[in-house]
Amino acid sequence: MSRIGYARVSTIDQNLDRQLELLSNCDKIFTDKASGKNLERAGLQKMLDYIREGDIVVVTELKRLGRNNKELTETMYLIQSKNATLEVLNLPVLTGIEDDNLRRLLNNLIIELYKYQAEEERQSILTTQRQGIELAKKRGVYQGKQLEYSETARDPKKRFIYKEIVRMLEEEVSISEIAKRTGTNRSLIYRIKKRIEY
Template identity: 60%
Template sequence: MKIGYARVSSKEQNLDRQLEALSHVSKLFSDKISGKTTERPKLKAMLEYIREGDIVVVTELDRLGRSSKDLTTIMNEIQQKGATLEVLNLPSMNGIEDENLRRLINNLVIELYKYQSESERKRIRERQAQGIALAKQKGRFKGGTRKYQENDPRLQLAFKLFLEGA
């Protein structure tokens, strides 16, 4: 059975492109949450659902996760269940008849893509930090709104309890 997994980073983003590419799968799971964490409800449900012989299909490797460590963990779990992973934007290894060689090359390509995915996440964070620094220099960045004001009674109570050692 082919099991699809799609993910976008936020609720505002659209899954349509991935859903179209995964229209051939038997069952589809999708999340609208960042890939920086593995705490994604539909990812967990998909990992629980898969069985031996299933094929997990994603459009791109970074849909499963953004860090090499998380990707390795997820891929190991898929493999331990006896399922395989198919990444649609990776080159097909179907022309290689020797199964061991095909698996070796596939794993090597996946390792390269894992590195690229994690590097992209770092570049996003760097660009965001640069943008914030520039906006601060120009006086346009105020930061997020504070959850509590300085004289908030809940905050005062928390400080009081902290100082009392409670």
């Protein structure tokens, strides 16, 4: 059984020293200077490849593993899939437990709590969003999602492509030819055609 440390800061300018000091009793430490928004971090991937059954992954705080509940849950599952467990130094409940079964039980419990919290947050966001849309509709100010290709598209290149597609449709150029000339796909052109015919 080895204690494997993992430390992360979000940017190159930030310092890992505090975390490395707290992880100094680990047998090996992996580090990243990268955002926690996804799992595509070199140090994290090396750590996940390195850990073996019975190892304990040690982090100073849960947020070092991921920025949001989805990433945290995924990373904790990956650690669990190697039959390793997690120790979080600022969560006393996961510190200093020698019993492997108890550690696994607590890890499973934390994963389930995070999944529940993530689902609750998602439902709350969707409810708030629906309420906001309903209020905007009542006031007559709801415009829906901004179209990527339209006369008012934010991207000037996409605005230009839209105008070219409309011009060629009006000139009755074939869909295949329009797609070829504009570097877009046929389904986009069909959608624009449907919109301008409507």
